[in-house]
Amino acid sequence: MTPTWIEGRFEENVITTTIEQAMNWGRQASVWPLTFGLACCAIEMMAAGASRYDLDRFGAGVFRATPRQADLMIVAGTVTFKMASRVRRLYEQMPEPKYVIAMGACTVGGGPYFKWGYHVVKGVDLVVPVDVYVPGCPPRPEALLEGLMRIQDKIKGKRIGRGKSEVLPVPHHSGYAAVPRLIEV
Numbered sequence: 001m002t003p004t005w006i007e008g009r010f011e012e013n014v015i016t017t018t019i020e021q022a023m024n025w026g027r028q029a030s031v032w033p034l035t036f037g038l039a040c041c042a043i044e045m046m047a048a049g050a051s052r053y054d055l056d057r058f059g060a061g062v063f064r065a066t067p068r069q070a071d072l073m074i075v076a077g078t079v080t081f082k083m084a085s086r087v088r089r090l091y092e093q094m095p096e097p098k099y100v101i102a103m104g105a106c107t108v109g110g111g112p113y114f115k116w117g118y119h120v121v122k123g124v125d126l127v128v129p130v131d132v133y134v135p136g137c138p139p140r141p142e143a144l145l146e147g148l149m150r151i152q153d154k155i156k157g158k159r160i161g162r163g164k165s166e167v168l169p170v171p172h173h174s175g176y177a178a179v180p181r182l183i184e185v
Helices: 019-028 041-049 079-095 103-109 142-157
Strands: 072-076 099-103 131-133 164-167 181-184
Touching: 019 131, 019 142, 019 181, 041 072, 041 099, 072 079, 099 103, 131 142, 131 164
Parallel strands: 072 099, 099 131
Antiparallel strands: 164 181
């Protein structure tokens, strides 16, 4: 291994980093998901938190019961129009930065209810902005762990600063939503 320009310039046990990298490392190592399951996919989400798959080794083992203490919403199951406003309300109560995983075929795109279900939202991305999609019916706990690792990758690359935030409307029973508008943060 060839020596680099930085070798020998610092004492032992010294780490050089930026504040942004240190904050992102802390955030990615302590993701707190919201306890929120709507249907059969929630059983697989609970299995991922159990001892066999152990979500805690990724820093996400503490499922919170309140949105004010969570920074990751795992929407697991069928989202109906009646539930859409509640999903949105919980999302809005979460502090920034917040992330969403859509888990399961029903959450991602309506699932088997897509064609004939008049009561099902055709994807939770019409209600809240989704960061990672985990497909399957129901997806295995390993798939949820993969989705969590993709969220951690997204957190690691996040730039800290001001930007624009997107406001999404809650869909109506027609299945359509208005075009989202941007607001200054």
